[in-house]
Amino acid sequence: SVSGEGKTFISTNLSMILAITDKKVLLIGADIRNPKFYSFFVGNSVDKMKRSERNKDAGLTEYLVNKDIKVNDIINPMLFHNSTIDVIYSGKIPPNPSELLMSDRIKELLDEVSEDYDYVIVDTAPLMVVSDTLLISEHANHIIYVTRAGVTEKNAVNFPIGLLEEGKIKNVSFV
Numbered sequence: 001s002v003s004g005e006g007k008t009f010i011s012t013n014l015s016m017i018l019a020i021t022d023k024k025v026l027l028i029g030a031d032i033r034n035p036k037f038y039s040f041f042v043g044n045s046v047d048k049m050k051r052s053e054r055n056k057d058a059g060l061t062e063y064l065v066n067k068d069i070k071v072n073d074i075i076n077p078m079l080f081h082n083s084t085i086d087v088i089y090s091g092k093i094p095p096n097p098s099e100l101l102m103s104d105r106i107k108e109l110l111d112e113v114s115e116d117y118d119y120v121i122v123d124t125a126p127l128m129v130v131s132d133t134l135l136i137s138e139h140a141n142h143i144i145y146v147t148r149a150g151v152t153e154k155n156a157v158n159f160p161i162g163l164l165e166e167g168k169i170k171n172v173s174f175v
Contacts, residue, residue, distance in 0.1 A: 003034070018119050024119075026113050031123060032093065059090050146175050
């Protein structure tokens with residue numbers, strides 16, 4: 001619903017859990033308006049997590065803007081214990097995030113990586129704050145809606161339920 005509920009926390013930890021089971025996992029930072037994804041990994045440098053330096057300047061935004069950038073140009077492998085997850089950071093904050101997320105390029109990205117990974121987890125912006133998440137959700141097989149006691153207002157849960165009833169989102173679970 002809003003910032004601070006634990007969306008990035010849940011998506012990163014779910015990615016790590018899946019990777020530990022020997023699944024190939026890609027984690028995408030798709031909150032391109034207010035990216036916190038990069039700082040989550042780098043700012044909270046966990047000793048057992050190592051970030052690749054090779055793609056530090058290119059992320060999702062750069063991929064969406066520049067057709068010359070390929071998927072492999074923006075993937076950063078991360079070592080966690082004895083498992084690896086691949087990460088695509090949000091990139092620079094663009095002036096037109098909704099326009100970028102409406103482009104065919106996001107579908108191309110998700111289609112391509114879905115062929116190579118067992119799980120593709122997309123960490124998005126809060127659903128009630130901007131329309132960006134709805135633009136991406138049409139490509140999702142499943143949506144995990146994160147709530148947090150003391151942060152999420154009780155009536156805010158009605159918003160995704162309404163979207164589900166209207167057919168604007170599908171396959172929703174609440175955490």
